[in-house]
Amino acid sequence: MFKQIALSLLVASIATPVLAGGEVNVYSARKEQLIKPLFDKFTEQTGINVNLVTGKDDALLERLKLEGENTPADLLMTADAGRLHRAVAMQLTQPVESAILQQDIPAALRDPDNQWFGLTSRARPIFYAKDNIKPEELSTYEDLADPKWKGRICVRSSDNIYNQSMIGSMITTVGTEKAQAWADGIVKNFARPPEGGDRDQIKAAASGQCDIALANTYYYGQMLVSDEAEEKAAAEKVAIFWPNQAEGDRGVHINISGAAVTKTAKNKDNAIKLMEFLVNDESQKWYAEANQEYPVKANIAPSEMLKGWGEFKADSVNLSELGKNNAEAVKILDKAGWK
Amino acid sequence: MALLTALPILAVFGYVFVPAPDVWQHLRETVLTDYLLNTLWLVLGVGFGVLLLGLPVAWLNSMCEFPGRRLFEWALLLPMAMPAYIIAYTYTGMLDFSGPVQTLLRDLTGWGYGDYYFPNVRSLGGAITMLSLVLFPYVYLLARAAFLEQSICVLEVSRTLGSNQWQSFFRVALPLARPAIITGLSLALMETLADFGTVQYFGVSTFTTGIFRTWFGLGDHAAASQLAALLMGFVFVLILLERWSRSRARYHHTSSKYSRIPKFRLRGWTAVAAVLVCALPLLLGFVIPVGQLLHWSIKVASKGLDSDFINLVWHSLMLASLAAVFALLLALILGYGKRLNNDPLVSIASRIAAMGYAIPGTVIAIGVLIPFAWADTQLNHLSKQFFDSNVGLLLSGTLFTLLFAYNVRFLAVSLQTVEAGLGKIKPTLDNAGRSLGLSPLGVLRRLHLPLMKGSLLTAILLVFVDVLKELPATLILRPFNFNTLAVRAYELASDERLADAGLPSLMIVAAGIIPVILLSRSISKSRAGEH
Numbered sequence: 130m131f132k133q134i135a136l137s138l139l140v141a142s143i144a145t146p147v148l149a150g151g152e153v154n155v156y157s158a159r160k161e162q163l164i165k166p167l168f169d170k171f172t173e174q175t176g177i178n179v180n181l182v183t184g185k186d187d188a189l190l191e192r193l194k195l196e197g198e199n200t201p202a203d204l205l206m207t208a209d210a211g212r213l214h215r216a217v218a219m220q221l222t223q224p225v226e227s228a229i230l231q232q233d234i235p236a237a238l239r240d241p242d243n244q245w246f247g248l249t250s251r252a253r254p255i256f257y258a259k260d261n262i263k264p265e266e267l268s269t270y271e272d273l274a275d276p277k278w279k280g281r282i283c284v285r286s287s288d289n290i291y292n293q294s295m296i297g298s299m300i301t302t303v304g305t306e307k308a309q310a311w312a313d314g315i316v317k318n319f320a321r322p323p324e325g326g327d328r329d330q331i332k333a334a335a336s337g338q339c340d341i342a343l344a345n346t347y348y349y350g351q352m353l354v355s356d357e358a359e360e361k362a363a364a365e366k367v368a369i370f371w372p373n374q375a376e377g378d379r380g381v382h383i384n385i386s387g388a389a390v391t392k393t394a395k396n397k398d399n400a401i402k403l404m405e406f407l408v409n410d411e412s413q414k415w416y417a418e419a420n421q422e423y424p425v426k427a428n429i430a431p432s433e434m435l436k437g438w439g440e441f442k443a444d445s446v447n448l449s450e451l452g453k454n455n456a457e458a459v460k461i462l463d464k465a466g467w468k
Numbered sequence: 469m470a471l472l473t474a475l476p477i478l479a480v481f482g483y484v485f486v487p488a489p490d491v492w493q494h495l496r497e498t499v500l501t502d503y504l505l506n507t508l509w510l511v512l513g514v515g516f517g518v519l520l521l522g523l524p525v526a527w528l529n530s531m532c533e534f535p536g537r538r539l540f541e542w543a544l545l546l547p548m549a550m551p552a553y554i555i556a557y558t559y560t561g562m563l564d565f566s567g568p569v570q571t572l573l574r575d576l577t578g579w580g581y582g583d584y585y586f587p588n589v590r591s592l593g594g595a596i597t598m599l600s601l602v603l604f605p606y607v608y609l610l611a612r613a614a615f616l617e618q619s620i621c622v623l624e625v626s627r628t629l630g631s632n633q634w635q636s637f638f639r640v641a642l643p644l645a646r647p648a649i650i651t652g653l654s655l656a657l658m659e660t661l662a663d664f665g666t667v668q669y670f671g672v673s674t675f676t677t678g679i680f681r682t683w684f685g686l687g688d689h690a691a692a693s694q695l696a697a698l699l700m701g702f703v704f705v706l707i708l709l710e711r712w713s714r715s716r717a718r719y720h721h722t723s724s725k726y727s728r729i730p731k732f733r734l735r736g737w738t739a740v741a742a743v744l745v746c747a748l749p750l751l752l753g754f755v756i757p758v759g760q761l762l763h764w765s766i767k768v769a770s771k772g773l774d775s776d777f778i779n780l781v782w783h784s785l786m787l788a789s790l791a792a793v794f795a796l797l798l799a800l801i802l803g804y805g806k807r808l809n810n811d812p813l814v815s816i817a818s819r820i821a822a823m824g825y826a827i828p829g830t831v832i833a834i835g836v837l838i839p840f841a842w843a844d845t846q847l848n849h850l851s852k853q854f855f856d857s858n859v860g861l862l863l864s865g866t867l868f869t870l871l872f873a874y875n876v877r878f879l880a881v882s883l884q885t886v887e888a889g890l891g892k893i894k895p896t897l898d899n900a901g902r903s904l905g906l907s908p909l910g911v912l913r914r915l916h917l918p919l920m921k922g923s924l925l926t927a928i929l930l931v932f933v934d935v936l937k938e939l940p941a942t943l944i945l946r947p948f949n950f951n952t953l954a955v956r957a958y959e960l961a962s963d964e965r966l967a968d969a970g971l972p973s974l975m976i977v978a979a980g981i982i983p984v985i986l987l988s989r990s991i992s993k994s995r996a997g998e999h
Binding site: 460 | 564565668677680681688767830841940943944945949959962965
């Protein structure tokens, strides 16, 4: 019995075939189904084999930290800028010089010191039930804290990183006090205690449980193209409103998915090659189509559907601020009683 | 050995003495009361729920005969194969405000939001219901095994002394089965304390979600592990409860004479009632959620079924089997070691090791990584010094870590089951064996193992099914290019693609069913005189 166990352990640990082009090891907080197809294409084109572990972002960071200089990981991918910043703060990454990355990715969507790079982006605008609300009634995120919205807003729990990051960006742009006041106000306007995911907020607005929902754009996009008739029908009952668009205002809150090369990467060149591959025109197009996200590269048009939602001004705060402010954001949410 | 298993738990607790006054003040002012109250209600609610669902069906299936009993006997174990977070997804999908049930209700009546009352699935009550529905089989399983192993003679004696069927149940059978029932109960409650997926999905803040949030959101390891220490307090109470129930009296069967249990034949309305009592938890805990999963799977079958998927199934089954065998061996060593020399140190060590069951998998995974990564670093230093090469992550980068983590997490399951099995064997039997020239190992092999066949199978099976469902530790510790069904289901569901998560979820359930059926058969046969 022990022999068999030992044997299967051995097989499992060495079963990865080594290709001629070498390899690159990726720790990813992005779900496998969102990146594997691109990795396969990368391997096909370059002969470089991609080894992948997916997991929760914070847990992967912890694993990286504990493994120290022995970590096999070359590239860290996350679905949130705050986490990339945390990786930098924990000294788990290294700066990368790449003309392609620096040229293709706008400055706000990458680290000032080239420690990490955004690969796709999404917005977190206001969604409203078309039957109950006219877009003229809406203006800014701040306005949602007004008592006139009492009992009309749906949003997910504060455990969720998207809400933490949103507050994190507010801390930078309007200050801790105003962010706290906003959180206190909007909590009083909740239609129900926070529950469920982003799609659930949109569905709740569609079915009349609330009038306003905060959610990420790609969930909305995925619902619109869903195979499930009910999901599609729900999404069609709500529409996007881009808040804070007035002259001089900060714009819609956005976030990215991105990547960073680990400090001790043994396959650094391959890791950079992979990042460059992920921002080439074809990959950017695939991302936009497959996950309804916005490309980070300016010259790539988003999918037809995303174009239909209209253009908007995006908050230009450098996204590393989200990470710096995360702990503060969690405290604000706790104090506001945001479940 | 026990110390080794306790190591990860101790590693996390290394942080306990690091002061974190700021964060604690923040927690006390804001969320701590919520954590405490919600956890308390959850434990009380699920405890009540699993007894309410588990005990009556255990008794009915061991002592009575009614239509469909042969089916219920094993089918009632099926909810065990259903991970709590998955049953939570399915009921939310069905009963949510925007789900089909409430939408239909609104379409029929013309009501809008707020016009009618409908229980909210995503609530503390919902979490209690979900967890009770999938955890009651622990009580059913152990209580039924205990009822079956009771010598019918004591029941007959109580009947001849004038007790009726009910009195002999409450006065004799139930007290005799108490250790087993409490073992089942404490397993269910420990799993409740460690649950992360369900409470997080429902937005109920408990210690588990609190630990996670404090560790990662606030980035404070000290406060997080102090929260974990508080959670341990709950666990400790559970363990004391279980100890206490056992130490009050030692139950050994005085007679080894077993005769076939004369099943009490139910007729008329009592038979209907029995069928209903058995059918309800089965329907709610298995049939309906599986129906929903099937519905989802059929919708997306063309997308999800490929060679990748077969790989997932294979990985999951292999991992679960390996972990189950490891856990059983370890439990035998620990349990038997305790029986041989009743050293308090051995006893304490195995207690600490068994606490892993109530610790969220995330904490255990980090706890396993801390010492293993350290050991790997030392190994690499050595190999660099002597051979001038790095050996890489021999320990923390392979399946070994994962198997170790499973053992820390699930040792309690196998240990308690093995101990319960050993507890039923009279010590006089050991003495007899030794006096006839058997070595301690010989006693184990020739006497105990055959006598405990049922308990051992139970132990293997419980761990197998648990590992199949386990999520956080697998997510954190698995090596490159190694995924399981649970990971796939979670990733799809957390991306809010519930329908796509249906197929892997269904496979987890299906893979769990076969051993569950095997187990039930072997328990029925484990009783001497019953074939």
